[in-house]
Amino acid sequence: MDLVIAERGRTAAESLAATSRTVTRLDDLGYRRIWFAEHHGTGLSASVVPAVLIAHFAAQTSGIRLGSGGVLPPNHAPLALAEQFATLATLHPDRVDMGIGRGPGTFDQPIVRALRRGGEPSTDREYGEDVAAVLHHLSGEGGVRLISDWQPDLGGTRPWLLASGPDSAALAA
Template sequence: MTISLSALDLVIAESNRTAAESLDMTRRTVRRLDELGYRRVWFAEHHGVELAASVVPAVLMAHFAALTKRIRLGSGGVLAPNHAPLAIAEQFATLATLHPDRIDMGIGRGPGTFDQSIVRALRRGGEPTTDAEYTEDVAAILKYLSGEGGVQLIAGWQPDDGGACPWLLASSPASAELAAGLGLPIALAHHIRPEQSIATAERYRERFTPSRWADRPYVMVAVETVVADTDEEAARLARPADIARLKPSALLSPEEAALHGIPEEARGTVRAFAAAQARGTVETVRRRFAEIVRQTGADELMLFAAVYDADARIRCYELAAEAVD
């Protein structure tokens, strides 16, 4: 199977390590992804989350674009409800001007936090965004980027000057329908809600309307991926993420995670989630990738390696690349 691979990076916060150390491990990982030929790397927007030090995607994109040669940098995603549409458009127009044809703008809806005080602070006291408001915000961002918003984003800037490619993040058929109506490529959150992936991809293709952004449907599927020399080693490396998913915290080392049990009532859920992702040897992961592509019709896979330590994470991405050779 031959398919393009990309990566999602949360700047994972690891136990007993500082924010500076987490960012440095992401630096090492991104540089290696660039060397390996990964197509793009995206950064998430999270606020007040113990597992992730990725707070402002645009800042990370600018930094890592300057440290790499060819890989595309993107947001996975910038969360529209937290920002004024014009501010998002200005940031990404600036990034695309600095790094032509290397910038992706993945737009999402979630708040990026479970802390309602942070939500209120980000939204300046505003209430959670409705479906209609989110749709209006996305449309406004696209209008500004297309040069039809009545605002010059940057002096001398033109919409086609190596512009940022807009994407919509989706975890349900409803968000897929919005992406399809706007004619945007879509990134499916299989690593969060795998049970929705097939229906979401089908709805997107059924309703897709060509636009200036895309002339055909394009589906990228985000998959949690842990690859090792044995299935047992992959399970050992994945256990810290399973524990963090049940009880949000900084990512434990595999040795620390081995000391933590998974409650009996949660074991079925953990096993079902793991089975829907891609964990195991190169051969095991090759089969899982092929199955996910067959089920969703994915044009591209975006791998999320929630693995402790940069060396282990990089090795995971190296082995994953072998799974699509």
């Protein structure tokens, strides 16, 4: 798991370049997987957009799986998430993981409201509905045609549900 840490005295570009060197070295060493987190407003991260990082690092590597740990449905439309990860999976077959997380990615309430376009943090029910919608769109059901053959199954590229509490664990089950 990486946050693309923005160390004191380093620019965002320097932090991203350092992470790029790390990811390519991990790929060279035969590591199997690295995921990128979505954490907003911390001042510690040079990037909070897992899909962009996955695309960038997948283009620089050849074998390591890249994923989100996790992308946060409360912050994004489920269809947009499905389209982003289906596109990534099409461009980089068998190398993309979608880790779906529960939280807003920050404890800063103004940022939460900005991400939710003025709305309140999602409830457990809304989160479950968002996860179901992402999986529904990835499955190709519902009349939405994605450009990928990526299916949420047990092979190849697949979504993961990240759980840190009983409600999320029950949803994962």
